[in-house]
Amino acid sequence: GAVVSQHPSRVICKSGTSVKIECRSLDFQATTMFWYRQFPKKSLMLMATSNEGSKATYEQGVEKDKFLINHASLTLSTLTVTSAHPEDSSFYICSARDSLDGTQYFGPGTRLLVL
Amino acid sequence: AQSVTQLDSQVPVFEEAPVELRCNYSSSVSVYLFWYVQYPNQGLQLLLKYLSGSTLVKGINGFEAEFNKSQTSFHLRKPSVHISDTAEYFCAVTEGGETSGSRLTFGEGTQLTVNP
Numbered sequence: 001g002a003v004v005s006q007h008p009s010r011v012i013c014k015s016g017t018s019v020k021i022e023c024r025s026l027d028f029q030a031t032t033m034f035w036y037r038q039f040p041k042k043s044l045m046l047m048a049t050s051n052e053g054s055k056a057t058y059e060q061g062v063e064k065d066k067f068l069i070n071h072a073s074l075t076l077s078t079l080t081v082t083s084a085h086p087e088d089s090s091f092y093i094c095s096a097r098d099s100l101d102g103t104q105y106f107g108p109g110t111r112l113l114v115l
Numbered sequence: 116a117q118s119v120t121q122l123d124s125q126v127p128v129f130e131e132a133p134v135e136l137r138c139n140y141s142s143s144v145s146v147y148l149f150w151y152v153q154y155p156n157q158g159l160q161l162l163l164k165y166l167s168g169s170t171l172v173k174g175i176n177g178f179e180a181e182f183n184k185s186q187t188s189f190h191l192r193k194p195s196v197h198i199s200d201t202a203e204y205f206c207a208v209t210e211g212g213e214t215s216g217s218r219l220t221f222g223e224g225t226q227l228t229v230n231p
Contacts (some may be wrong), residue, residue: 006158041164043205044159044222093158095219096218101166102147102209106159 002028006107014115020080021110023094029074030070030096034104037066038091049115050077084114117142117208121222128199136191136225138206148189149207149219150180158207165189176200201229203225 003026013019023033031052036044046067049057056069066088068080077096081088091111095104122137140146147166151159163174170182178184181192206222 003156043223046218049218091156095159097217097225101216103149103161103164103208105161106151108158109156 001037002026002098002103002105003094003103004094006094006111009101009108010111010113011022012113012115015085016083017079019112020078020083021092021094021112023077023096023107024107025075025096028096028098028105029104030077031074031099032097033071034095035077035079036093036095036096038093038109041094044093047079064098081112084112086114088112089114117146117210117220119206119208119222121206122203123225124223125200125226125228127228127230128196131195134196134227136204136206137199137229138189138191138222140187140189140206140208142208142210144185144210146208146210148182149179149189149209150174150189151180151205152176153203153205153224155202157211162191162204168180174212193218196227196229198229198231202227207215 005024008097033050038044045062047062050069050071052071057062071077074105093109095106120139128134146187149164150162153159163172165172166183173179176195205227207219209217209219
């Protein structure tokens with residue numbers, strides 16, 4: 001099946017620093033990628049929809065200046081958590097949508113811990 | 116708007132027993148349906164999907180699901196579970212057709228725990 005990678009798998013950073021997370025579709029092109037946040041023992045919360053070559057669409061309540069999304073190519077989207085604070089600590093998961101049938105394939109997730 | 120309800124938050128079963136994880140959805144348009152599995156500290160892995168055609172869908176790891184339009188359900192089943200099936204299972208729905216960028220709506224998840 002289709003493979004989506006995320007890097008890094010886990011990151012620890014100091015409060016106030018910025019962290020970039022990469023999401024790549026390895027064997028298919030994705031015009032649309034999604035970024036989710038997952039709290040412990042909870043379902044996935046959609047943060048934003050990333051479209052190649054255009055601005056991301058953010059969900060209500062998600063600060064676009066805090067979570068910068070760039071989708072510069074058909075296989076890469078990045079999420080940058082700017083000026084991270086401890087409350088941003090979470091599990092971030094991306095997905096890439098296969099244009100052929102709309103199936104979303106998920107990355108392995110990135111565990112972010114802000115100290 | 117779509118919604119997904121997973122009726123059981125936790126399902127404990129013994130090894131080699133059959134299991135059914137229930138999923139109901141609501142939508143005013145045709146839908147595509149998915150089941151994903153999430154192991155601890157990992158992303159979601161696609162188990163199976165229903166797009167069109169046969170209502171009985173077979174997936175990986177011996178799982179299958181049946182789309183029932185009249186009952187708006189998409190229950191996941193496995194005739195004999197293994198310890199390794201212990202994980203969180205998510206049902207999800209998106210609008211059918213070629214709608215570009217359609218978002219997934221997830222259920223709250225069902226924790227399947229297989230005991231020896």
